[in-house]
Amino acid sequence: MGTQLQQQMTLVPHGGLDGYIQGVNRIPVLSAPEEKSLAERLQTEGDLEAARQLVMSHLRFVVHIAKGYSGYGLPQADLIQEGNIGLMKAVKRFDPSVGVRLVSFAVHWIKAEIHEYVLRNWRMVKVATTKAQRKLFFNLRKAKKRLGWFNQDEIEQVASDLGVSPHEVVEMESRMSAHDQAFDLSSDDDEGNSNFAPALYLEDKSSDVALQHEQSDWERNASQQLSRAMSGLDERSQHIISSRWIDEQKATLQELADHYGVSAERVRQLEKNAMKKLKLAMAA
The missing domain is CATH 1.10.10 (Arc Repressor Mutant, subunit A)
Structure with missing residues (x-):
């Protein structure tokens, strides 16, 4: 499955890394039911189209992980390519009946491929x-x-x-x-040894990459929702909301009242009505 799938898909960044990243970020994220359905089709029927959709929807996640290894002096496009190979291996082995999301399962496989690439090239880079x-x-x-x-x-x-x-x-x-230093500690290394192997510090374990990616995705979607909701307000309401809540230099009710030639209480009412419309639009 892996070779056939790789032949059908362009997983290597071509024509500019920025363009590739923008492209994968435009691919919709699958919902949990959609992901499970596709994974079951792949598992029971060997459906390559289902595998393709699972891989494509997670390419942005590989980019996110690969950025964490940019400090090794290796081409970002190559790091992403290696991570994509790990993603395909994860998709092939993913079991939807376990009850975890593919993004959580794929972290290990993506990082494993990137680690291998870093280790193959680290000696040359350092020299x-x-x-x-x-x-x-x-x-x-x-x-x-x-x-x-x-x-x-x-x-x-x-x-x-x-x-x-x-x-x-x-x-x-x-x-x-x-x-060259061994990637793992040898069997005779004691726990108190201060010479830590790369296996202990190559990956930053202080943060949850899956959680960071999920948070970033949520913030991007929330920002898009807010932008669409704002476009449904009249021009004056947009200006009031922006001035009171979004702009770096926040305006007071009196400043806006002077600008529009109305009372501060009237501006407060306009602001309140505009906020109600925003909440309704974003909840829809």
């Missing part, structure tokens, strides 16, 4: 992060005259040959000589 460092990295091995550390004369000679400073040669040699 050479700029064009000059990459040039030094690929030429330093050829420049070595013997095994072991350079002496001062060799450092000066390599720096002169490659057109870099002696300090950069020393730093790059140190990076190249460093050992």
